[in-house]
Amino acid sequence: MSLKHAILVLLEKKPGSGYDLSQRFKRGIGYFWNASHQQIYQELKKLADARWVEFELQTQSERPDKKHYRISAAGRSALKAWLQEPTKHERLNSALLVKLYAAHLADPQALLLQLDERLAAHRAKLEEYVGHESFYLDRGDALSQKQAQRYLTLRHGIRYEWNWIEMLEESRTLLTQGRTPQRPMLERLTRRKIESK
Amino acid sequence: MSLKHAILVLLEKKPGSGYDLSQRFKRGIGYFWNASHQQIYQELKKLADARWVEFELQTQSERPDKKHYRISAAGRSALKAWLQEPTKHERLNSALLVKLYAAHLADPQALLLQLDERLAAHRAKLEEYVGHESFYLDRGDALSQKQAQRYLTLRHGIRYEWNWIEMLEESRTLLTQGRTPQRPMLERLTRRKIESK
DNA sequence: GATCCTTATGCAAGTGGTTGCATAGTATTT
DNA sequence: AAATACTATGCAACCACTTGCATAAGGATC
Incomplete structure (x- = not known):
């Protein structure tokens, strides 16, 4: 523990x-x-x-x-x-993703409500974290190793929230308009990686 | 539960x-x-x-x-x-991120070992998920709403693994070379969003 | 004036989840 | 021949965590 x-x-x-x-x-x-x-x-x-x-x-x-x-x-x-010590891999359990996986069994209206509630929460978190980010960005190159490492954990948090937001927005689109995203994830992600290098 | x-x-x-x-x-x-x-x-x-x-x-x-x-x-x-029913927000707890947050207190060599172990695990997972993705991509527009929704949960998994990989690679760079990433996360993420539209 | 929020700590009971062990036959590897 | 892995289920003890409650005083809101 x-x-x-x-x-x-x-x-x-x-x-x-x-x-x-x-x-x-x-x-x-x-x-x-x-x-x-x-x-x-x-x-x-x-x-x-x-x-x-x-x-x-x-x-x-x-x-x-x-x-x-x-x-x-x-x-x-x-x-x-x-x-x-070696670190155990934490197991992930998300009730909301279970619900989205089984969305075809649910009342779409009720699901949308839950989805929007979560979307708002993740957007608020993201905004909070982006606020924290400016602390590190303002210091630029003057970041100590210690601060830089802490900044990296924050970046992880920002990406985590962003991931949820994208997921929930895609689900929203699917549930309301029946449109499904076609672009493969990996291509999209690696493309971005190459660009940012 | x-x-x-x-x-x-x-x-x-x-x-x-x-x-x-x-x-x-x-x-x-x-x-x-x-x-x-x-x-x-x-x-x-x-x-x-x-x-x-x-x-x-x-x-x-x-x-x-x-x-x-x-x-x-x-x-x-x-x-x-x-x-x-409304869904509770799951709380996230990652021991590895706690360690990275406190990396300055640790022996860098021992940390790198844990980091690489995790990196390998997340890369393996990503590969597995990308394999699953081809199932959905092969079907293209013929995806039912049900399948499309399941695909979205998989995309979430892919991005999740990707997030870890990026985080761990950035930490690796910092611990071994002292280089710290400068580009703000949100700009990077939104840029990608605009492109993919 | 009543209710709620914040600071500040804690108990008691219950639920969820882990760890270690046990059984037992088949198949594969060393 | 021995060890490991896979299929298949389960108990018992323990640990981690949640839920509900309790106390107590100040400040803010309705």
Whole structure:
């Protein structure tokens, strides 16, 4: 399980409370890791028991008290060891793609509704990520190796959203107008690759 | 949970045993749903208890006996109802992207190894899917709505693999040569969109 | 004034999914 | 002759994750 390690990565970058972490998962690195607050609090407890993180209680008068976590030396070496380990391939499961695969069994109107809802969500995400991209682009060649690597994960997120948008738009066209795309995917993709070189 | 419904979709298309289903998840629709054989057998039991599927025992002399499952009328209407329901957004979690995000903490050599292993896997998958694509392309305009919709889910799979390949190649370049890609993602993607119209 | 949102943490119960093991015959490879 | 792979199903224990609830105080909205 890697939630442990995802948390360690975040705490290594910057210490913070469980609440902070849940915000950073949502707003920061949501394009490759997501976790609910319950998961985070449970995991932080385990991490503290294992001495991979330490925390101090910060009492606040205006707001609820919080636990300020930071990674420990043991946590750092556990993280380093994990980075070395082989990584399991994550399995992908998409209920929406199951539905689209079985679209002929469904009421087209109801499917279109779900499709549009998703399309809007992916467009919003894409816009968000493109906003983040400008941070890296503004710095141009001045990107450190570390920043450049982080930019690459963001690019992955952008392409991921774009993929969904294209898929959903194609499905929309098919469901409403019966038009089906003819151009082979690979040709299209490699063409693009050659151009951008 | 949608494993139930993914199984129903497969059985609606064609009845078969638990073993058959696990093959079809792996080799057929693996680009949007995956399930282990333990999961499938457990789920088939539940589905049979709920009367959404029926089975008959087929005794075989040369091979182990098997249970031949097929979807029931109740299963069909449950499936139809599910297709109408709103679909939750699946959360994405990729341990490899966490590692790449934190690449500066890792031994570059060990990371490269993982990266190449994954790159090979995604290239193999892409090749497999492109093989499947020719099935649809050969039929050209003769595709039924049903087939066309299935083709779209495959296109999604192709783009998904392509995205990983590009990401991993870019990371490889960065880790080995320190070169970082400069072209903004969105411009690149939209440019392609205009061309293909 | 009531309701909702944000900050901040947590428990308890349940469901979904993984890991490891077990069985058993045939076929293929070393 | 031995080891591995394929067909075929399943149990038991465990781990990961979700759902629903609870508390608590401030600020914003209706």
